[in-house]
Amino acid sequence: MEVTTHSDGKHPHGGMLAVLRTLEEVARMPDFNQLELSEVFRMENWNAFQNVYGDDEDPFANNDRQVVNAAWATRLKESTNEIDCVTKTLEALLNVAYELQSRLESSQKQIIAANLSKGVKSLPDEILAKVFQIAVWWEEDVFFAYSIFARGTRQAVWLSQVSRRFREVALGTRGLWTTLTSFCSKRQLEAFISRVGPVERFHVSLHISHSSEDRAFFEVCRPTISRWATLTLKHDSQFGYGARYGGCNDRLEKLFSLFSEGGVQFPMLEELIILGDRSDPRFGGLLPAAIEAWAPNLHTLRCPYFLPSLPNPFPSISTLIISHPISLDHFSSPMRMLLDLLVKLPNLSSFELELDDAHRWGEYEMLPVTECSSITSFELRIRDMFMLEFLAEGSCIAELMKAARMPSLEKFCILINPVGLGYSESECMEWSRWTGVLSQALFPDHFLKSTRISSVHYKMLYDSSDYKLTDGESKIPLDAREVQIPLNRILHVPTMVLSSFIPILFTQDIDGEDGHTYINGRRLTELKLIGCENMTSAHLKRTVESLELLGAWDDIKWVVVQECEHLKFEDVIDVVGEQRLQTFC
Template identity: 40%
Template sequence: MDSASQSSDESESKLVGQDDCPSHVSEVLLALEKSARMPNIYDVEFSKAFEMKNWTAYRNVYGSDKDPFADNENGRVVDPAWVHHLSYSEIEIDVVEEMLTTLLGVTKELRSQFKMSRERIEAAKRFKGIKSLPDELLAKIFQLSVWEMERLGAKRAMQLSQVCRRFRNVALETRALWTALYSLSSQQQTEMLISRAGPNEKFHAFIFFDSFTKLRPIIDSYRPVIPRWKTLTLDYHRWVPNVRAVLGELFGILAMDGARSPKLEELTVNSGEANPHHGCILPGEFQLWAPNLRTLRCSYFIPLISSSMATISTLVIIHEFPSPTRPSPLKTLVELLLKLPNLSVFELEAHDAYMYMNYRDEMPSVTECIKITCFRLQLPNFPLEELSDRGSCIATLMNALRMPSLEELSISIGINDYDQKYSEGTNWSRSLNILSRALLPKHLTHSTRMKSLLFDMWIDTDLPEGDASSSITLNIPFDVIAYTPSVTISSFVQVLFSQRDKVELQHSTSIASERYRLRVLKFAGCEFMKFGEFKGSIQSLESTGIWNGIEEVIIQDCKLLVQKEAKDVVGQKKLRYLDLPTDLRRSHTPRDDDDFR
């Protein structure tokens, strides 16, 4: 061994064996923290700063230009000094790796402790913020929290009352928090809720029943506050064999001893979707028992009523509409509509309405609903390729309904087979043409009070990776929209406006401006609409003769259509361009209620 190698070994041995080794190791941590505090540390590219060629261990071994294996052709031993540097560098890297592993573990522990402290700070801020709120605002927050739970609202109210003394005082003073009565609660809980709600609050009763439910004990526990019911929700298990008998028993018990519920405004009946019911009779005495009922909501349940109910102004129906047996759900629905002479708001969520109606003779040719001013139709999960040109349940219904007082029409269709469009683009356009004309029948032009129309067609499955196919078009008959002052269109395919029949169109601008009422046209949430599709839509309007009467074109949340392109098509004077997001789908009519959602 030469003197240089010996000197190197002694110095390295001396360094490793120093008594102050811990202090040198601690300098590693100080250097690391100091580097982390540098003002421009986030601009440093660590992969370059720490690459191998910058390491002393690497340069000690591979820094020389001389190849250590150059003279090793005949099995000669390489330079002993190079072997020594290689061995020592391996030990050095092992130590570095162990230090880094330990540092990483401690870093994770430290980050976890920081996170815990940060959460405590945020909790303290929130608590301080709540402490600064007046009791009136805190009570409103409690109400929102309880309303969100609906059937379990009483449980949420009790949880809030147990947080702290102030929360308890506010909760007990807010009588409306204790007005949700649920039939699965114990007798003691029900009595507690009634007591805390006080003598003047209106109640919201939720009754769940299945084949084993005993209704009389439930109603007996509610009887003291039945006159103060504001809403009644009946949830029954989807496999209840005889819904008619159960409802008859329920309303018989409610009407016992002449009990009335004069404050009841809303009745909701929810059935299981796997076993929808229609044709179950609500007893004629029900109207006497609830003389001020205004809203009827039915999910997979369509009732028959024995006599007209003049107080009902809002009807919300969710149902399946295939027609394998008689009577069909459509017939039952129409009969219900005819028994509601003052109905003004009708909302229908129709499932399987694409199916052909087997018993068309059951449906009347015309069903007059003279008081309806708002009709909202939803067709979720609609398989367009299953739609037949022979007809469908929804086409039969729309053709029969006559709503001369209609002011607001909303149609929303969720297409669920868009992924099959590529090979059948022409057939898709044809099916959309059939659907749009079925949903906008000619007789709607006689609804002379129409103020607004929404036609919303969206993808009810995962969004496609690319743009919608330009070969698919949605043709909307212009005759209906021409007589509606405000029209909103939302579609994931190109929209064209065309005449329904081959009738000579009136192209005179002066006559068109007198006849047609369309003034505001809005495209909202058309996520695939580009310049070409938009220009085509406007050109199709120009060909119908109603374009000159339009005063404003609104573009909202159409991300692929830039403002300049839209302005080039319609002009600056008519264009209003909005970047705001839009949500056109509403599943239920909101409850008009001051103290319960």
């Protein structure tokens, strides 16, 4: 760059550049970050200030309207001009500094990107392929979690377009291309199938529509049917609300008829997923009687917002996952349909049930006692639980738990997501009391007769990502509420696992059996506190005191504390004792 100088060899703006050099020297000072800049540059340190106000010469300090002497007025004008020049200089410096800062940050990002690229280049192809597979699996899980029908195929395509090496690795990773959806074009389907080896299993997603696209899809994918591992069907609620209207049943029958044409078999099909519509889930569907014949190894049935019906028992199903509102509506009784389904699954061992509207009135519907003798694991998730609106008698969840009998149950997990936590101290007290009433409904009298339950995991978790405390609720501390668990209803369970965002107290309901009655000598001996994010040592002490008050603390031999960020090791030792504390992390 050409630099203009005076005849004496000096730069014409040397003084200004000196300011720049001084600033840069200051920035390189080793203790720069420890300086209090506002103190260093306070007004009293400026010559412009001292020149005008240094000798307490301010004639306007006392708001006196007096004539000032000419020398002071001159100094004021000179200092004002100096500060104007300083301001302009600083503004120019700041603008250029911001521009330079942006450029430097851009270069830093390029260095980081280059290092990352170098890091990826250093990975062996087999490790890179595993990274790709994890990325695709993650996309599939996110899609399913949000009930989006088409499982992930985009990630695999994107990865194959990044670079020549990425494309070679992606095309050589056969597991990336095993998802086939009816939203793909014929060309895409053929490309995916060609990239999969001869033994990989496929994951198929199909939209249940009223079009000829289904047959076109099967024409391309028919050669792969024997290797389908999962099949996802998405029913569009606009085409009917189940058996009453015939839409869903009729469509399922036609769809399954395509499956069975020419004696097609699905020997590797392990999981059938039927997705409903959460915004309008008032339908079910009758699965074909021949389903067991063409899918003999089907063992998992997953139905978010869709209640299936079975014409015959389906003995191969061992896992059932249902998400649905259970309150009575104008179309059907979801609770009765659910119990009818359980009867048709004689070998069901794992049952996951996620419910909406569980607190609502079930209109005292008389549900038949239903024996589910093969279930050993039951996970119950109750969404959007309005505790203050819960009905102790006649609520959907209370009636369902009374009717469903699981004598072989070994593991019972309960997850409650409450909403509406109360706007006053009295409402918080009422809210806490209703947690005990709900617990009593979740552990009905016939539950007390179970002799095989080894553990109960009770979770009361507030999902802050979905719900925010209102202003009225936020004024009440969280520990003004509590979870009440009737001890006499779980005393025969050896291990109790608790996860809660508020304190936990053990109580005894007045309608239950004597709290000191054990079944075959079994009693609660292990207490686990896992993920109690707000629990303090004072909260833990209240929990222990509630057990002491009921005479059960002496039976507790082991205590486990995990992921409770406000609990310190020494505080836990003080409350539970060193001998009882089995794990702390």
